[in-house]
Structures are given as structure tokens and as C-alpha cells.
């Protein structure tokens with residue numbers, strides 16, 4: 001059962017800075033601070049006695065070109081939880097603060113895809129996914145609740161547009177204590193239809209020189225096209241793409257601004273310049289339900305321009 005939305009959570013009493021990292025930073029500080037202490041500047045390095053948190057995956061190798069397609073360098077996301085030690089399966093209060101690349105805390109937001117902020121949460125192995133829309137407090141703090149299904153490390157991404165700015169991405173993380181079960185190995189699953197909520201999605205991937213097209217054909221269980229998809233977040237669907245291992249968040253957008261899809265076909269474009277496995281979650285609204293189709297894409301090298309990075 002969900003606690004009431006206005007549950008009073010004494011954030012000030014349990015300030016805890018959870019390790020965070022941004023894809024373009026080789027090192028990010030993981031540190032704690034006592035209640036009332038001023039925030040530390042994450043970019044100046046770890047506090048004494050706290051080991052540097054080294055970015056995972058391939059960032060260490062070439063400094064990262066992480067957020068392919070994002071319009072601005074990533075911001076950092078400070079993640080506070082209530083309770084301080086989040087446990088799996090319980091509703092956890094999340095309080096998120098965004099600091100932009102110029103080290104300014106973001107306090108004012110403009111709507112982006114009909115919301116002030118989109119929060120995407122995945123577990124390290126990409127076996128868990130959530131897409132939430134936090135409330136924005138007066139001071140710019142983003143607040144929501146989420147039950148993390150399993151122990152393990154989670155990456156949090158906020159898609160947002162600061163007032164007067166451009167679409168941006170903030171990245172943070174938190175760990176849910178306990179024995180983290182390993183995620184199933186990712187295997188490309190686009191050869192067969194993906195079933196969800198009584199519907200099917202056939203996913204076609206077309207790697208072009210400028211972008212990769214990811215096309216969903218939504219049908220019923222008998223392969224008849226669904227003509228009654230409903231708009232969701234200002235488009236006919238929403239797609240999140242994250243690279244396995246490095247956890248780079250890939251900007252993806254609908255191929256057109258149509259507000260209907262009479263043939264059940266919805267296409268997206270994403271920039272996937274490096275070869276590898278990507279997990280994508282295509283979300284569609286049908287009969288007032290949001291259906292999420294998990295897709296594993298295997299992207300070959302040498303199609304899209306790599307922006308000068310060797311691979």
C-alpha cells in the first residue's frame with residue numbers, strides 16, 4: 001500500500017549524500033555529510049578518507065562520450081532517501097537536487113514532454129526499470145516515492161529543462177542494501193515479438209548514418225494492428241535507451257509529432273554511435289494503461305558517425 005503523498009519526511013534530519021557520478025566525469029566523489037553541514041562540491045574530489053568512486057564500464061577507458069545525443073553536458077543529481085538506508089520492496093522517499101555543469105543548483109524548470117521532470121531508475125544490470133514524474137518543490141527539489149524491487153545499485157537519470165535553458169540530463173545513483181541478485185544476461189530480443197499486457201511489439205532497428213531508427217509495430221495477440229494507441233507525454237510513445245555496462249543514457253525521440261498511430265506503428269530515433277548491447281524500454285498508452293516493452297538491441301559498429309572517438 002502506498003503511503004499518503006503528503007507524508008511528512010524529515011529530510012533535514014537525515015541528509016545523506018549518496019555516491020553519484022555523471023557519465024562524463026572520470027571521477028566523482030562519494031561522500032557523506034552530517035546534518036546541517038554545507039554541501040560539498042562534488043567536482044573538487046572525494047573527502048578525506050573516502051575512496052574515489054571510479055566510473056564503471058568503459059568510461060575509464062576513454063573518458064566517455066556518454067550521453068550521445070543529449071543537448072548539454074550532464075548535471076549531477078544528489079540523491080537523498082528516507083529512510084536513510086533504503087530497503088528492497090519498501091516505498092522509499094526520494095529527494096533529488098540537480099546541480100548543473102556550471103555548479104549551479106537548478107531550482108526552476110520548464111515543462112519538457114508535458115512534465116517538469118522525468119525520472120528514470122534502472123538497476124545496474126538493467127533488469128529493473130521505472131519511469132516516474134517527481135513533484136517539484138518550491139526550492140527546486142524533486143520529490144517522489146519508489147519501491148526498489150531488489151537490493152543492488154541503481155542509476156537515476158532526470159530528463160529536464162531548466163528555465164531558460166535547453167533539455168538536459170542529470171545522473172545520480174543509490175544503493176539498496178542486501179545481497180544483490182545478478183541480473184539475467186542481456187540477449188538481443190528483437191527477432192521475435194515482445195509480449196506485454198496482452199499486446200505484442202515487433203521491433204525493427206535500422207542503423208543509419210545519422211541516427212538509428214527503432215520502430216515498434218504494436219499488435220494484439222493475433223497480430224492485428226492496434227489502431228487505438230493513445231498519446232503519452234505529448235507523443236505516441238516514449239522510449240528510453242541505456243547502454244549496457246557503461247549505463248550511458250541515450251537521448252531518443254519520436255520520429256514525428258503525430259498524435260495518433262492508426263496502423264499501430266510508432267518510430268523513434270536514437271543516436272547509438274558505439275557498438276554494443278543496449279536496453280530500451282518502449283512505453284505506450286492503450287486503454288488508459290501504460291505498457292512497457294523491454295527491448296535488448298545489439299548495435300553493430302561502423303554505422304553511425306562516432307564523433308571522432310576510436311572504437
Ligand SMILES: [Cu+2]
Pocket residue numbers: 115117118119131132133233
Ligand atoms: Cu517521463
